[in-house]
Amino acid sequence: DAKTTQPPSMDCAEGRAANLPCNHSTISGNEYVYWYRQIHSQGPQYIIHGLKNNETNEMASLIITEDRKSSTLILPHATLRDTAVYYCIVRVAGGFKTIFGAGTRLFVKA
Amino acid sequence: GAVVSQHPSRVICKSGTSVKIECRSLDFQATTMFWYRQFPKQSLMLMATSNEGSKATYEQGVEKDKFLINHASLTLSTLTVTSAHPEDSSFYICSAPSRGNEQFFGPGTRLTVL
Numbered sequence: 001d002a003k004t005t006q007p008p009s010m011d012c013a014e015g016r017a018a019n020l021p022c023n024h025s026t027i028s029g030n031e032y033v034y035w036y037r038q039i040h041s042q043g044p045q046y047i048i049h050g051l052k053n054n055e056t057n058e059m060a061s062l063i064i065t066e067d068r069k070s071s072t073l074i075l076p077h078a079t080l081r082d083t084a085v086y087y088c089i090v091r092v093a094g095g096f097k098t099i100f101g102a103g104t105r106l107f108v109k110a
Numbered sequence: 111g112a113v114v115s116q117h118p119s120r121v122i123c124k125s126g127t128s129v130k131i132e133c134r135s136l137d138f139q140a141t142t143m144f145w146y147r148q149f150p151k152q153s154l155m156l157m158a159t160s161n162e163g164s165k166a167t168y169e170q171g172v173e174k175d176k177f178l179i180n181h182a183s184l185t186l187s188t189l190t191v192t193s194a195h196p197e198d199s200s201f202y203i204c205s206a207p208s209r210g211n212e213q214f215f216g217p218g219t220r221l222t223v224l
Contacts (some may be wrong), residue, residue: 043116
């Protein structure tokens with residue numbers, strides 16, 4: 001599976017959009033981009049995934065660049081409960097062995 | 111959505127004892143489950159892949175005789191930490207893929223070895 005690079009930490013004001021970047025320059029054509037988050041002392045929670053088109057669900061939006069070498073997770077209106085570590089992962093479909101990088105620690109501040 | 115549970119959520123044991131952690135997929139079957147370990151302020155580290163009906167596959171550096179994995183059924187995998195020592199104290203998390211493209215994680219088990 002390809003490796004990803006994320007900033008170690010980010011701050012966001014409550015109510016504003018949180019934009020979390022991820023670089024995956026060595027992604028293969030059959031690899032998806034997945035995002036998970038982990039709130040302190042809990043298991044990771046699935047957020048969203050995509051292959052090449054932008055995706056949106058009730059939690060977030062995923063913007064993938066045309067060359068697929070990077071992506072951005074957008075939390076449109078961050079709340080204090082969104083404070084967590086966010087992990088960007090690339091993985092083939094059906095290849096559920098998930099390797100976690102260091103992730104981005106997002107702090108949402110009032 | 112699919113749910114994965116773990117039991118116990120917390121366990122404290124004496125050094126030298128063995129501890130069993132259960133991982134269950136509650137509303138779906140999983141022929142494969144994964145076990146992770148997470149130390150404080152670190153990321154999740156994949157330990158092994160649990161396979162129903164066959165032996166587990168361990169990641170490099172993980173002692174298979176110390177971390178025994180048994181995938182007893184399509185909804186249950188167990189991780190037994192044998193002869194636990196303080197350095198085994200950690201947060202253990204399991205995951206299971208459901209139908210589709212998602213993988214669901216358990217809430218984790220915090221092991222403290224005294």
